[in-house]
Amino acid sequence: MRTVLSADWVLPVGAPPIRDGAVAIEGGLIAAVGTRDELGSGIEYADAAILPGFVNAHSHLEYAVYAGFGDGLPFAPWILIHVERKARIGAEEMEAIARLGAAECLASGITTVGDCSFKGAAAAACAGLGLRAIVYLEVFGITTEQLETRFDPTRERIAGSLGDLVRLGVSPHAPYTASPDLYEACFELELPVATHLSESPDEDTWMRSGEGPWKPLADGLPPPPGTSGIRLLAARGLLRPGMLAAHCVTVDTEEIALIAEHGVAVAHCPRSNAILGCGTAPLRELLEAGITVGLGTDSPASAPSFDMFEELRAALYLARAREQRPEALTATEALELATLGSARALGLDDEIGSLEPGKRADLAVVSLEGSPFLPWEDPAAAVVLGGSPERVTATLVDGEIRYERGAFDWHELRQNGARARDRLLALPPSRTR
Ligand SMILES: [Zn+2]
Numbered sequence: 335m336r337t338v339l340s341a342d343w344v345l346p347v348g349a350p351p352i353r354d355g356a357v358a359i360e361g362g363l364i365a366a367v368g369t370r371d372e373l374g375s376g377i378e379y380a381d382a383a384i385l386p387g388f389v390n391a392h393s394h395l396e397y398a399v400y401a402g403f404g405d406g407l408p409f410a411p412w413i414l415i416h417v418e419r420k421a422r423i424g425a426e427e428m429e430a431i432a433r434l435g436a437a438e439c440l441a442s443g444i445t446t447v448g449d450c451s452f453k454g455a456a457a458a459a460c461a462g463l464g465l466r467a468i469v470y471l472e473v474f475g476i477t478t479e480q481l482e483t484r485f486d487p488t489r490e491r492i493a494g495s496l497g498d499l500v501r502l503g504v505s506p507h508a509p510y511t512a513s514p515d516l517y518e519a520c521f522e523l524e525l526p527v528a529t530h531l532s533e534s535p536d537e538d539t540w541m542r543s544g545e546g547p548w549k550p551l552a553d554g555l556p557p558p559p560g561t562s563g564i565r566l567l568a569a570r571g572l573l574r575p576g577m578l579a580a581h582c583v584t585v586d587t588e589e590i591a592l593i594a595e596h597g598v599a600v601a602h603c604p605r606s607n608a609i610l611g612c613g614t615a616p617l618r619e620l621l622e623a624g625i626t627v628g629l630g631t632d633s634p635a636s637a638p639s640f641d642m643f644e645e646l647r648a649a650l651y652l653a654r655a656r657e658q659r660p661e662a663l664t665a666t667e668a669l670e671l672a673t674l675g676s677a678r679a680l681g682l683d684d685e686i687g688s689l690e691p692g693k694r695a696d697l698a699v700v701s702l703e704g705s706p707f708l709p710w711e712d713p714a715a716a717v718v719l720g721g722s723p724e725r726v727t728a729t730l731v732d733g734e735i736r737y738e739r740g741a742f743d744w745h746e747l748r749q750n751g752a753r754a755r756d757r758l759l760a761l762p763p764s765r766t767r
Contacts, residue, residue: 336360337733338376341699343383343713346689347673351713357384359695362732367689379727381703383713385669386688387445387696387729388642389676392528392580392601392630395449395456396428398435399755400635409536409610410547416635419758425453427757430750432459435633437747438640440465440737442723443698445730448578448601448630448680450505450528454488457502461495464736466696468680469496470505470528474512476556478519499732503528509563510537510548513556514570521574526681528601531563532589533581534612538562564589573598578679580630581606582620583613590616590623599626599679602671604648606632614652618662628676629668643721646672650718665718695733701725 337359344355346367356373358366366373397416404415423431432455439447446466449456460467471488473480485504496502503526506512512529520527532538540548544558552558559566564585567573575597582593582600593600602615620627629649631640646668653663677687686696700721702708707716729737 336365338374339379339384339697339699340370340373340375340377341379341382341384342710344689345383345385345669345713345717347386347670348688348690355384357689357695357697359730359733362695362734364689364691364693364695366691379699379701381708382699382701382727383717384689384697384699385443385717386673386686387698387731388443388672389446389448389628389680389682389687390439390444390631390640390642391448391578391628391676391679392603392632393435393439393447393449393640394451394633394635395432395435395439395447395459396452397633397635398431398438398640399751399758400633401638403635403758405609408547409534409612410551412610413551420452422760423754423757425455427754428453428455429458430747431754432456433462434747434751435640436460436463436465437737437742437744438723439642440729440731441726441739441742442640442642443700443721443726443729444640444642445696445698445736446677446680446682446686448503448528448628448676450507450530450580454492457492457495457500461497461500464499464731464734466686466694466731467500468503468526468528468682469500470503470526472505472507473516473520474507475516476513476554478516480516481519481523501526505529508533508537509556509559509566510541511555514566514572517567517572518570521572526576526578527574528578528580531567531579531582532584533607534610535584538584541566562589564592568592568596576681578628580632581612581615583607583615585616585620587619590619590625593620594623594625599628601628601630601676601679602649603630603632603637603645604652605638605645606636608648608652609638610636614656616656617649617653618657626675626678627671628679629672630676641723642672643718643723643725646718646721665712665715668718669714694731696731698729699727701727
């Protein structure tokens with residue numbers, strides 16, 4: 335069966351916007367992209383734009399209810415709060431949280447996530463709600479032990495959720511928590527690999543000198559190598575094509591060249607980096623070095639939401655502020671980062687990331703009704719500067735409506751999420767007396 339959706343604008347990404355545009359969907363794939371005159375009007379969305387679903391290049395769905403924990407604290411005490419609280423909940427709560435996170439992504443027009451998952455709960459959540467995902471199971475440590483004790487059992491537990499929609503990856507967490515041996519062993523699994531690189535100045539100080547605010551966190555972690563994480567991995571042949579690196583904030587020219595040379599893709603997370611006081615990644619320099627860059631919301635533990643529109647605006651504001659020029663990132667470029675750029679970063683650009691015949695029918699309909707951006711001038715600027723989850727009318731994955739404003743049942747998802755957050759906030763036993 336062929337379905338046609340049409341709107342004031344279709345933004346295919348990678349091709350110019352189409353006024354009075356339409357998208358034809360057949361068998362879960364995009365059959366055609368054109369004008370209403372060419373394809374018919376089908377289901378009409380007024381005052382709206384149809385765009386490729388956002389691809390969230392870096393998320394942690396399992397932290398969907400962690401908003402505001404330790405806000406304003408330096409990284410070391412901030413992370414300790416999360417570690418302590420995370421230990422208070424079990425697998426069932428992790429899954430309830432991840433389901434709420436997956437729903438919030440769909441509500442934000444996100445159709446794919448590259449999710450770094452501590453417990454693997456994201457897999458069932460994404461499969462259940464129809465959100466496309468690569469779930470990178472996180473491993474930590476000096477030895478490769480966690481691949482047997484943590485990765486393998488989790489992989490087995492979530493096997494029923496894996497398939498075409500939800501795929502498996504592995505995430506050696508970061509060079510300060512995972513040794514080069516562990517990175518090497520992760521690559522040997524021949525799965526998609528994601529990691530965190532050069533997120534904060536404190537991390538960099540620790541890696542280079544073994545000093546600074548991170549010193550008290552070092553228990554059980556690999557010894558500081560005396561060089562940055564990127565240089566360490568490069569020297570050991572562990573920066574490899576297709577690897578996805580979140581953040582890359584504290585990178586110098588040489589490190590940018592190393593990332594480019596080895597074909598590593600970057601997930602840019604501007605809100606998370608700003609809120610945690612880490613800095614702003616040199617987005618323009620990364621792009622000009624030819625690096626594949628996608629956009630990620632990270633998680634509400636930092637960002638503090640899965641709102642991709644807020645992330646787009648943060649990317650735009652910070653790039654322009656950093657470079658002191660408005661053309662440092664145009665709205666069109668920002669939109670491309672969050673769709674095709676992220677799809678490339680996840681290695682999925684053959685299937686998703688733009689509206690092209692033959693690609694999967696993953697798309698979002700965004701209404702600009704009543705906004706100051708109407709009547710239309712530049713539809714990309716309208717969506718990037720004026721969009722919000724409240725303006726997402728529908729989100730489709732494989733041509734199926736997975737989210738529809740006003741018709742989505744939030745009640746149970748929010749209630750279970752709130753119950754889990756209650757547990758996270760509960761006082762530890764030592765402080766209840
Ligand atoms: Zn992360």
